Amino acid sequence: MDRHDTRSDSPDGFTDQEATSGARLTIDLNALKQNWQDLNARIGAAECAAAVKGNGYGIGLEQAVAALNRAGCQSFFVALPDEGLKARKIAPTADIFILGGLMRGSGPDLLAHDLIPVLGSIEEIREWQNLAQTYSRPLPAALHVDTGMNRLGLRESEVDDLLGTPNAMEGIDLRLLMSHLACASDPDHPLNRQQKIAFQHLRSLFPGTRASLANSAGIFLGSEFHHDLARPGISLYGGAALDAHVHDNPMRSIVKVDARILQIRNVPAGEGIGYGSAEIAKRDARVAIVAAGYADGFHRRAGSSDNNPGAFGIWSGRKVPIIGRVSMDLIAFDITECCAHNNSIDPGPQRGDWITLLGGAVSIGAVAGHAQTIDYELLTGLGSRYDRRYLEDIA
């Protein structure tokens, strides 16, 4: 085994990124691959694809596609043609589906790179059929049917109209029929069952076509949601698919964020910390200021105020709460408890040490909860100025 620890190239001429970046983002591609294998096992004979849109949910589209492809994943879902091109460079033989569908005029580019649009309207179908005439061959596509989400896809009545016309699907090499669940994070939501029944009916209108309904949450809803292919995203990246996963997540965490301590200072009781003096020190406090902030995707709302505790970090295995607001480039942590001994055996946090902001004991769900958002938004919002490292064992 060969342990790879790759860093993003440093364009600034400094050799030691370790000492020049404020925060480090470590992405465990082994855990990503294990999450894929775990989901693949959960769906039995169905194919396990991967959603890698949004720059691979923030971790890097190319790295995600490469690792998942090595794990055995052969089908990828992206939102946009541009993302499809990036995926194609990494996975020359994979099926790559464009969830945004056929953006007007994008057809020739999609065909040049063997990208499959997920057609979601009659207009898109007609444009693809016209192109098929030009190319004198059937063109590959997936068809998105809407079963209750009202976002993309043909409504049931439109499918009926379409199939009522002669040679309705002429020129289309239909690779997949898909729909998307709107409320699957709540297994008790009645819409799940309604969408499943509507999808079964629509599926019967396209005999012989492979079918796909489940995202990550759909996989956890049970085998009657698995069909021929599942399209997990968030569970691959260690985020919560079901609401229950926020507290009890069966997936491995793959993302870790550590930020460097720039300064340690004393704050006398009664003084405020940071913008707006949002939290006033209730006692004489020791405070560590670290080099990360909302510009790194660590949301401002994850900070604390006098009325609301914020997220916490980990220093040397010990929990340290955020104190005050998160700034663009800086976060303050209350390290008073860690300084209690302050002797040579237990000197407490030092300038230059790292505090873990995300990963390990700090779940994405915990930080997202404090930030009043969801794991998806936290992951896709991780900034671009980290010292990014990818861990992967290559056999």
Ligand SMILES: *Cc1c(COP(=O)(O)O)cnc(C)c1O
């Ligand atoms: C994003 C997306 C997925 C993946 O969803 P997760 O909830 O991240 O598993 C699957 N299908 C469609 C249509 C999507 O837009």
